[in-house]
Amino acid sequence: MSAAESEDHEPPTNNDVEEDSRAAADEEEEQTERRLAKEEPAGAGTGGPETGRAKATAQSQVYTATSNTLFSKKTAHPKTYALSLEWVFGMNPALPVFILQDHSELVVLYAGAHVGIIYNHTSNSQHILQGHCCPISCMCVSEDRRWIATADQGIKSTVIIWDSYSGIPVHTFFDCHPNGGVIAMAFSGDTKHLATLGAEEVQCVCIWDWTNETEKPLSFTEISPKHGFQEYILFNPNNSTQLLSSSERQVLLYRSAKGSLQYCALKLKKFSDGVSNKTDAAVCIQPAADPFQTVRMAGGFLSQSVFHWSKPRILTVSAAGKLVVWDLSQELVANQCLPRDRIKLIHLQKKPITVFTVTDSCFVTGDTEGHIKFYDEEFMLLTWYSEFSLDAIVSISFSKENTEGYLDRCTLEAKPLTIRNFVVSTVSSTVLHVNTHNGNAQILLHDYSDPIHAVACHPKQPLVAMGNQKGILKVCDYSSKVIICSKVFEKKEQIQCVSFDPQGLYLAVGFGTGALHILNPGTLQSDPDECFHYTEDSIDHIAFSSDSKFLATADAGKAVTVLRLQTNEGSSPRWVYLGRYRSHYKPIKDLLFGVHLDSPQPRLFSLGMDRRLVEYDLENSDVNQLLILSSERIEQSAVPVCMTWYPPLTAEQFLLITSDQYKMKLFNSTTKMCRKTLLGPVYGSPIKKIVVLPMSKEHEVNSYYLAFITDDKLGLQIFPLDGNPYKSNALICHPTGVSNFACSSDSRFVFTAGSSDCTVLSWEINFSALEAAATLGGKDLEPFYNLLEGGRDGKFYREMEDFFYYCQINHQGTDTMDKRQVSTKIPLSEVPSLMRALGYFPTEQEIENIENEVKFSKYAESGKCVTDIDLEEFIKLYVNHRPVFGISSNELLQAFNVLGNDNPVLQRHELLELVQARGEHMTEEEVAECFTALLGLNEEEEEEGAIGGEQSEPEEEYSLACAIPDEISMETFTSDILGFPSSAEQRCRASPTQ
Secondary structure (H helix, E strand, O other), rough: HHHHHHHOOOOOOOOOOOHHHHHHHHHHHHHHHHHHHHHHOOHHOOOOOHOOEEEEEEEEHHHHHOOOOOHHHHHHOOOOOOEEEEEEEEOOOOOEEEEEOOOOOOOEEEEEEEEEEEOOOOOEEEEEEEOOOOEEEEEEEEEOEEEEEEOOOOOOOOEEEOOOOOOOEEEEOOOOOOOEEEEEEEEEOOOEEEEEEEEOOEEEEEEEEOOOOOHHHHHEOOOOHHHHHOOEEEEEEEEEEEEEOOOOEEEEEEEOOOEEEEEEEEEEEOOOOOHHHHHHHHEEEEOOOOOOOEEEEOOOEEEEEEEEOOOOOOEEOOOOEEEEEEEOOOOOOOOOOOHEEEEEEEEEEOOOOEEEEEEEOEEEEOOOOOOEEEEEEOOEEEEEEEOOOOOOOEEEEEOOOOOOOOOOOOOOOEEEOOOOOOOEEEEEOOOEEEOOOOOOOOEEEOOOOOOEEEEOOOOOOOOOEEEOOEEEEEEOOOOOOOOEEEOOOOOOOEEEEEEEEEOOEEEEEEEEEEEEEEEEEOOOOOHHHHHEOOOHHHHHEEEOOOOOOOOEEEEEOOOOEEEEEEEEOOOOOOOEEEEEOOOOOOOOOEEEEOOOOOOOOEEEEEEOOOOOOEEEEEEEEOOOOEEEEEEEEEOOOOOEEEEEOOOOOOOOEEEEEEOOOEEEEEEEOOOOOOOEEEEEOOOOOOOOOOOOOOOOOOOOOOOEEEEEOOOEEEEEEEOOOOOOOOHHEEEOOOOOEEEEEOOOOOOOOEEEOOOOEEEEEEEEEEEHHHHHHHHOOOOOOOHOOOOOHHHHHOOOHHHHHHHHHHHHHHOOOOOOOOOOOOOEEHHHHHHHHHHHHOOOOOHHHHHHHHHHHHOOOOOOHOOOOOOOEHHHHHHHHHHHHHHOOOOHHHHHHHHHHHHOOOOOEHHHHHHEEEEHOOOOOOOOOHHHHHHHHHHHOOOHHHHHEEEEEOOEEEEEEOOOOHHHEEEEEEHHHHHOOOOOOOHHHHHHHHHHOO
């Protein structure tokens, strides 16, 4: 699979089924499984009559699966992708948690980022439902917990139905709510239908027969915006033709029949608390002018609605603890009114209700205080749980397996009461399992519920440290998936970054307040003398030297702070302040330690958005006097983003620096000269951070790999870098944005932190799959030919050949009659002209970089400079140096605005002065030559006119002074001078032919 395919089509993983289960993805078996689901959707895995069709499909992984299948396989299957999601730390606290099994094993379902997680608490293992490219917005399970549905709200919204017994996806609906995605879903009581509620501007409810091959809904209806934004949907468990949805102010009741779906509205109004106090657990008395369909309710919005288990009623709770009972004893149609005598308002409890559900013959509520209460059908309190010290409850899910024993009701009669075990989740990502018969409560998950920016791996042990914005720091053993230690900082300061030193003796934590704590990695304890606070600005980067004797931080104040480990005889080592220097005038993007070529002395570099690479003089710096060794501007227009050391694959020592223009450059670490420019991975956004993976023992000595992240993707790159796009591979890791990542010391895992999704994902690396994908891209120059328009057989390549050989002729002289010297190479001096002929116009600095790249390409090995280049080498050079996306009109507009200080119109003399005085200065002759070519003037006409002056003879109308307008706007500059199509012409070309 190519890198592009891996990015756009991230397939669901299936790591816990037998090797031959991969055939389940084939079309024939998938159709068989769907037909089977249609016949027995609620119990396909339990067998059934030995019909002919059942015998024919006996090998189906879905048909033969049982509740023990998913986690029963002990053999690890070979990984077929370069990166495979192996574990999810954290969860989405806004989505519900469902209990799938609660007998021999305790299994729950929850969501994190863009994946669903089936978590077996008994064996501490996960099966990940991976198939969405956007964050999961909602999910639901069938009544028997066999089928799972997940959906997202992406540009191309996707709904996937999964078999919980095998973890295999059995049906996918693509783009079912294209204008907003899916916000809520529900299975019908018989599990044959799935209802989806869209998040469009005009919302739509669709009913799907997911057991069939059809890709269109059985019925659908649009909801009038006057009913408010609906966020919740539910089928009547006793009647699959009825369902409801609710918004903050309105409940809608739907009825499907003969392919149509109609609804009627149940309205609510709010009134003052003084009036509400008069309506105590009784029918709310309405004014005569409003006798139908309206209930006046005090105290907040609606929360959730349910159907009564035995009576034709709908029950709705409000956030203020009120309950509305809608009596539906008569059939309702779309425009029929509901009399007020069939509506009751009951004050159920004082605390705001966040969850309202039904189990067996009980109503169950969860509130903002973490209390769970059970009521009978007369709304009498049966029992409650308030001793768990929970915060606001998000969901309550009851086991569907039979339970033994009973509780005593809290009523005076103390009758037996049977309640199933249940799982409750809270807004702080706490998941609690409650055994109702012995009263035991067990925390299954207690993860992050805040954005995570900090993640780092221990250099010698299988430990990963994670810190969030609420000041919670955890160290987890990623081999056993157990939290080793954790710490909550007292002021709940925002943790911005963490880093282990190379020896694993220290763990440095940087905070948004500017504080720096140096901790013991095993206990997370620190000496008060090793808590530093030298700035009020957020610390964004932390780095240790390779000998662990220096520590540097970069903060949002554009300054670098350095600490030194001081060792005195008779006392333990202590970190002391060395100095702080504001070395950049724009934010610092990266911080890097290294060593000198001829000594083990550490070196420190910082890289800023000001395009400067700064090296610090650590050897001569003293306390309160941090010195700078050099400060070099390394880019003209591109903004450098991150840096690392290039692996020792060459005789020279290089710094590898990436930019926001999808380029990767190698700079000589001593001279700071740009020695090579390479096309970087192009996956929708530029690289944000890079890390060279530690040498893997499973590969050859010269095998090095680079891990990188973009805005939302994680990728791998094969060394040596040459611009071959097939040597990289990337996939979506956090659709809403990845904030940071770290690599394990054995190069087996990469950990990515998603900022807003509050999760850390563990990815397992397969270098063999990465190498195989690179091999499929072709050998030698084939990958580079594919980057040219039309490939090697295209018109552009033929033009490139023609220009290349014309450069040979031009170098030897076009007017000579001497015998030509045939060669396969052209002089280095002809390369800039050839680049311009092909549509790439490098600056003088870029030309110098190109010449240096070719000239010194073999200098370290042979000691000689290269003075010429062949066509194959030129193709690589051209592909790597040219802009990735060309020049856009927005870039031209931005450049024009910079020249004119946001003035929309420039005077002619101003433009001519600017191009001769700013940036790479042009001489008067160069300006005349450029405008002559751009305006299509011949040499005689150009010589007749002065560039800036008035003409002495009016007949010289084609002079430069006359050809260049007195006032130059952006439109004039781009269309009349540069020759680009005008905005109107572009719109005309873009419009379809009539």
